[in-house]
Amino acid sequence: MRKNNLSLIVFAAVMGVSNISFAADAKTVSGANCQPKSDEYNIDRNYMGHARNISSSIQRWTCPIVRDSMAPNLSRAEMKIINATGTMSCTLYSRSSSGGHVSGVTRSTALSGGSVQTLSWPAIADANNGYYYFRCRVPAGSRVISYYWNERT
Numbered sequence: 001m002r003k004n005n006l007s008l009i010v011f012a013a014v015m016g017v018s019n020i021s022f023a024a025d026a027k028t029v030s031g032a033n034c035q036p037k038s039d040e041y042n043i044d045r046n047y048m049g050h051a052r053n054i055s056s057s058i059q060r061w062t063c064p065i066v067r068d069s070m071a072p073n074l075s076r077a078e079m080k081i082i083n084a085t086g087t088m089s090c091t092l093y094s095r096s097s098s099g100g101h102v103s104g105v106t107r108s109t110a111l112s113g114g115s116v117q118t119l120s121w122p123a124i125a126d127a128n129n130g131y132y133y134f135r136c137r138v139p140a141g142s143r144v145i146s147y148y149w150n151e152r153t
Helices: 002-023
Strands: 025-030 043-045 051-053 059-064 074-082 088-095 101-109 117-122 131-138 143-151
Touching: 059 143, 074 088, 074 131, 101 117, 131 143
Parallel strands: none
Antiparallel strands: 025 143, 043 051, 051 143, 059 131, 074 117, 074 143, 088 101, 088 131
């Protein structure tokens, strides 16, 4: 009987700690998580985790966001980029669980001369059990270094 009680206490403690760690958190992931629209695109994922367009043309990339909570709760997002040529833009999309468009907010920046720039988004309209992702227009030589999102409770 004592062993069963101890097992229940350990299980409850682990579950409680797990739920707390996921209640309100932020995540930053490397740009290497971004995926090109086509396998024909030349994309370099370097040893630092950056994704870089190594072609001579504009590419379209999707950068996924993984959620902990299925309630509508994305409170903030940002992306660190280096824009080598032209204008780089990214749209943060929110979609319903069936893929319907809920919201899309675009941020863009002109040539950065090789310095890191930050694209920022406030909370956007979202749906219960929906999903989010970035869709970026990446000029030749430009890169996504990392991206961040915060889920509120």
